[in-house]
Amino acid sequence: MPVCVTRAFAVLLCLFAASAWAQAQSPDSGYDFRVDDVRVVGVQRLEPGTVLTYLPLSVGDRLSEARAQQSIRALYDTGLFENVALQREGNTLIVDVTERPEIASFSIEGNKNIGGDELKDALAQQGLAQGELYKRSLVDQLEQELRRQYYANGYYSVDIDTQVKELDNNRVAIDIDVTEGEVASIKDINIIGNEHFSDDELRDVFELEASSPAYTRPLTFWRSRDRYSREKLLGDLESLNSFYQNRGYIRFNVSSIQVSLSPDNRNIFLTINVDEGDQYTISDYEFAGDMIVPQTSLQRLVTVEPGEIFSRGDVDASANSISSGLADFGYAFADVDPLTRINDEDKTVDLTFFIDPGKRAYVRQITFNGNEKTNDETLRREMRQFEGAPFSRRGVERSRTRLARLPYMQDVQVNTEKVAGSEDLVDVDYDLTERAAGTLQFGVGFSDAQGFLINGSVSHSNFRGTGNRLSLRAETNDYAKSVGASWTDPYFTDEGVSRTISAFYRNTDQLIRIGSGFDLNSVGGAVTFGLPITEYSQLRAGLGVERNEINSAVNRDGEEQLSDELADFIDENGKEATTYELQTGWSRDTRNRTFFATRGSNTQFEFNIKGPGSDLEYYDTSFEHERYFRVGAWVPGLSDKMVLSMDGRVAQTDVWGEGEDVPPYDNFFAGGARSVRGYSNGGLGPRDSLDNPFGGQFLTTLQSELVIPTFLESDNKSTRLTAFYDIGNVYEDASDFEASELRKSAGVAFYWFTPFFGLLRVSYAAYVDDPDNDDVDRFQFSFGVGL
Incomplete structure (x- = not known):
């Protein structure tokens, strides 16, 4: 060197x-010294002692470079300070801090479509609220996140102006003003690469759609399907993938997506590039894993077949069916994974359903939430799944359905959860929404059948939370006065036998609103028992007694009105009759709800006979079947809320012993809301010599309704909009039946289960088949009366 x-x-x-x-x-430099004293400077709102509590050292400690960095970091970590510095004067440590400003006020205005009160609550949790300390980084993050969310929902013209005003005493006011602008609309959706399906077929899968022509917008403005949203686009791409996967294109892929924005930020152009691939078929399927049930039982749960086109939806449905089937045997959390082995050479797919049943589960406890008015015991007697028993999916679901069908329940949901720390125990929780079960009212109502009503009643379908039904009623309407009482105990015995005791008195000026030509006084009572046969069906048996007295009607001029038919009956049988009735019947009810059902059926068969010892001996029998179908299960793409219901009834009455004819007050009448809408109540069928409806001994009707989904939140639970088609009539006798005489009508109907007036029913028959000038009543409504 x-x-x-x-x-x-x-x-x-x-x-x-x-x-x-x-x-x-x-003496004034360096960190390597023994601290004899600590002094805090720069504090405004905080006490110096508070700052010292955050320091990881105290008087007498030796301050090193590492210890100094640790102290500075500890003060910054409190979030209370914008700046921290350590200085030395001799052996005195000077802690110089700058406090963060306090937020005196925080407001965000103009964000109508993003956030709202939920956003303000979330911001408060993050520290953006009055009284919190101001952090510029949080405000910047908020502005970026708001802009990102607006862009994701198509608001590309959004303007976010953030103002932070400094106030006295080290405080700030934060004001965020959002100008959302108009949401960008989709001008065009272009799909590239599709060969097997047209653009229109694929666009039908999307929820998003291009803007409609200007002249059609007044008809479609409420749909808003042309408003871009990133979440909706991702959902549509998933729907597109399912569309192809369910048609055998298992290699389908969306290769790229371009979202282009016009210069004015108002129009969006979507370009979706797809690679369809080839169509594949199922070569075979097999089972693997722990098959705890015979393979033949598993095969019955599989809905796909070798040789058919591969469908991801059908494969997943088969896996879910197997999982549900295992859950019926207690394996509540069985996992069935459909594995695919793709053979690209012959375009086939081998399926393997890999089964992991897990451990058999047992129900530790069943709880009910929301039953403020119903006793726990009343609910537990509806259970078909029991505590301590093996878990059964079918039992849990059936229990939910039985609860939902109680007239004092509006909605029932069920949740099954594993017990923490256990592999074989589950808890079953039912969340209940109760209806108003009891009413004490004096009021008015109207029905097309009875006219204006004035009534007073005490009724309760869940008396004191027991599920017992009590009804005391007094009523007067345009043509009748009545009082009645009934008491129903649905569990009269522990086995589920029900008992109903009833009594009534009725005075009528006419049988139906549009007239019958005579007066009637009736008094009677009955005791009826319901005997369960299976989970869904029961027998009905009872005894009743009734006394009827016919009086001639009088017109406005005081003149007696007596039709030829009534005069003949009185001549042959007299005006008074006491009858003893044996009441029998059978019913099967699989509906998911009593009110506004969406699936299942209800079948009623009745046979009542006026027995020996009666002044008049006759019988009446009827058969009624009501069924609900989910239209979405038939037509893919339609809403699950779209339901088709069909209600058909056939009834017959005739003399079997004492007496010459069936009394007119026990004839059948047709027309009105419960048979053929568009016609006056009771206005169809035979008439007497005074042109009053006289009824007949044979009745047949069919009501068909298509439930139309609406925007109402309570859709299909307390409200229902339907399009209906009714057909039917009443005949003097079964031998008089002619198909050409059946009356038909079509229109729309709206139902609302109101909290104060009961069921409101409104219908309008746009089409009425009226070849013989029957009593037509296109618009019909009622409230204050039940189903």
């Missing part, structure tokens, strides 16, 4: 050593 370089290096080394020695001796 040259001598000059050596000397220079030596000089530098000496200078460095001298500098270090001088710094160590200086």
Whole structure:
């Protein structure tokens, strides 16, 4: 090494050593010293003692470089300070801090479509609220997140103006003003690469759609399907993938997506590039894993067949069916994974349903939530899943259905959860929404059948939470006055035998609203028992007694009105009759709800006979079948809320013993809301010599309704909109039946289960088949009366 370089290096080394020695001796520099005192400067709202509590050192400790960095980091971590510095005066440590400003006020305005009160609550949890400390980074993050959410929902013209105003006492006011602008609409959706399906077929899968022509927008403005949303686009791409996967294109892929924006930020152009691939068929399927049930039983649950086109939806449905089947045997959390082995050479797919049943589960406890008015015991007697028993999916679901069918329940949901720390125990929770079960009312109502009503009643379908039904009623309407009482105990015995005791008195000026030509006084009572046969069906048996007295009607001039038919009946049978009735019947009810059902059926068969000892001996029998179908299960793409219901009834009455004819007050009448809408109640069928409806001994009707989904939140639970088609008539005798005499009508109907007036029913028959000038009543409504 040259001598000059050596000397220079030596000089530098000496200078460095001298500098270090001088710094160590200086009382105002360096961190390596013993702290004799600590002083805090810069605080405004905080007390110096508060700051000292965050320091990881105290008087007497030795301060090193590492200890100083640790102290600074600890103060920053509190979030209370914008700046922290440590200084030294002799052996006194100076802690110089700058406090963060306090938020005196925080407001965000103009964000109508993003956030709202939920956003404000979330911001408050993050520290953006009055009284919190101001952090500029949080405000910046908020502005970026708001902009991202607006862009994702198509608001590309959004303007976000953030103002942070400094106030006295180290405070700030934060005001965020959002100008949302108009949401960008989709101008065009272009699909590239599709060969097997047309653009229109694929666009039908999407929820998003291009803007409609200007002249059609007044008819479609409420749909808003042309408003871009990233979430909706991702959902549509998933629907597109399902569309292809369910048609055998298992290699389908969306290769790219382009979202283009017009210069004015108002129009969006979507371009979706797809690779369809080839169509594949199922070569065969097999089972693997732990098959705890015979393979033949599993095969009955599989809906796909070798040789058919592969469908991801059908394969997943088969896996879910197997899982549900295992759940009926107690394996509540069975996992069935449909594995696919793709053969690209012959375009086939081999399926393997891999079964992992897990451990058999048992129900630890069943709980009910929301039953504020119903006793726990009343609910538990509806259970078909029991505590301590093996879990059964079918039993849990059947229990839910039985609860939902109770007239005082509006909605029932069920959740099954594993017990923490256990592999074979589950809890079953039922979340209940109760209806108003009891009413004490004096009010008015109207029905097309009875006219204006004035009534007073005490009724309760869940008396004192027991499920017993009590009804005391007094009523007067346009042509009748009546009082009645009934008491029903649905669990008269522990085995589920029900008992109903009823009594009534009724005085009528006419049988139906549009007239019948005579008055009637009736008094009677009955005791009826319901005997369960199976889970869904029961027998009905009871005894009743009734006394009826016919009086001739009088017109406005005080003249007696007596039709030829009524005069003949009185001559042959007299005006008064006491009858003893044997009531029998059979019913099967699989509906998911009593009110506004969406699936299942209800079948009723009745045979009532006026027995020996009666002044008149005759019988009446009827058969009624009501069924609900989910239209979405037939036509893919339609809403699950779209339901088709059909309700058909056939009834017959005739003399079997004493008496010459069935009394006119026990004839059948047709027309009105419960048979053929569009016709006056009771206005169809035979008439007497005074042109009053006289009824007949044979009735047949069919009501068909298509439930139309609406925007109402309570859709299909307390409201229902339907399109209906009714057909039917009543005949003097079954031998008089002629199909050409059936009356038909079509229209729309709306139902609302109101909280105060009971069921509101409104219908309008746009089409009425009226060849013989029957009593037509296109618009019909009623409230304050039941189903």
